[in-house]
Amino acid sequence: MRLRTAAVGIVAALTLSACGSTLPDNLRGEDSHSTTHAASPAAAKAKTKPEPADVALRPGESFQELSMSAKYTPKAPFGTGTDDYRCFLVDPKFAQDMIVSGVKIQPDNPAAVHHVILYKVDPANVAAAEARDAKDAEQGWTCFGGSGVDNGPGAQLNNAEWVGAWAPGGGERVMAEDIGIPLAKGSRIIIQMHYNLLAGGGADQSKARLRLTPASAGKKTPLETMLLPAPVELPCREGTPGELCARTPAVADIRKRFGEDVATADLLHLLCGELKPGPTQSCTRPVTEPGLIRAVSGHMHLLGKSITVDVNKGTPQAKRILDIPVWNFDDQGAIPLKKAVAVKKGDTYTVTCTHDQALRDVLPAYKGTKERYVAWGEGTTDEMCLGIVLFTRAS
DSSP: OOOOGGGTSOOOOOBTTOSSOOOOGGGGTOOOOOOGGGSOHHHHHHHSOOOOOOOOOOTTOEEEEEEOSSOBOOOOTTSSSSEEEEEEEEOOOOSSOEEEEEEEEEOSSTTTEEEEEEEEEOGGGHHHHHHHHHTSSSSSEEOSSSOSOSSOHHHHHHSOOEEEEEOTTOOOEEOOTTEEEEEOTTOEEEEEEEEEGGGOOOOBOOEEEEEEEEGGGOOOEEOEEEEEEOOOEEOOOTTOOOGGGSHHHHHHHHHHHHTOSSOHHHHHHHHHOSOOOBSEEEEEEEOOSOEEEEEEEEEOOTTEEEEEEEESTTSTTOEEEEEESSOOTTOOBOEEEEEEEEEOTTOEEEEEEEEOGGGGGTOGGGTTOOOOOEEBOSSTTSBOOEEEEEEEEOO
């Protein structure tokens, strides 16, 4: 049995390319649980952290804007649930091979947009992507988890086909001048939108702006992305009544809402080990090839409390590369390392997350909802635990 792409292509919503941003507010211990997803569109815009100023184009760079072809009105694709994942295929019409060195996502309806991920489609996979797009009479297609056009779940774990991403708190993320993401002539881009229907309705036509350099202009080292998912197994608080406080019906409900044949919440235990309910969960994965870690980020939803990523945890060589003691859903930018960390085959990555049911008592997004057993799920009021390691391969 293989790990479903949904477990590894989330994203959550994570700003893949930050290599020059300041330390986010959540590392300074500020309030972490006011969220745009509990507000009206106007209030969401007012509460969202102001984006950083644009970085001027560097020598040889240019901007190119990508957009959905028309406005799209989100809806629950299976008739139930509060989330819509929709993928839109875009042709950037590159006349030559290009390198992406920065990405800026511009949500059109920020109250409803939970996250955005851009996936690259290599020329060899364009026909498959176009065929997938043509199956749906509406613009785009339903794509819970990954894009539905990829090289298989193993590739999505160890080398995700991400170009860039946005989650609350993200502006343009500009990479260091020596790295970038290659896009071959003839490639396509998939814009994956995750809409939170709890925030209300309204159409959306979000855009993305790429910072590009011709591949022929110089040598940049390709930046790659490794995804580190871990289970979420958060029981109801003691004495809380309700059928969905039992794991089996709670996970069955997730499967129904997102059309899963087998729940990602179950498949993650094949990757990470036995099921042990509790607020803190972790997963350890081996490093499969040598490289240099350039930046790290994490992703949880509204009940997230803290997240860490460690190299060689529990050994004399242990090094913490991500430490967010107070999770802030509205500030999910990747954190560049001041000094790249070298890893070799045989080292390990460990992601650890803590979630807290008590946060639902103070979050407007949970108003009127009943407490339930919380497992990995793609809805805004479900949960995730995901570490993202941005690295270059050793030369």
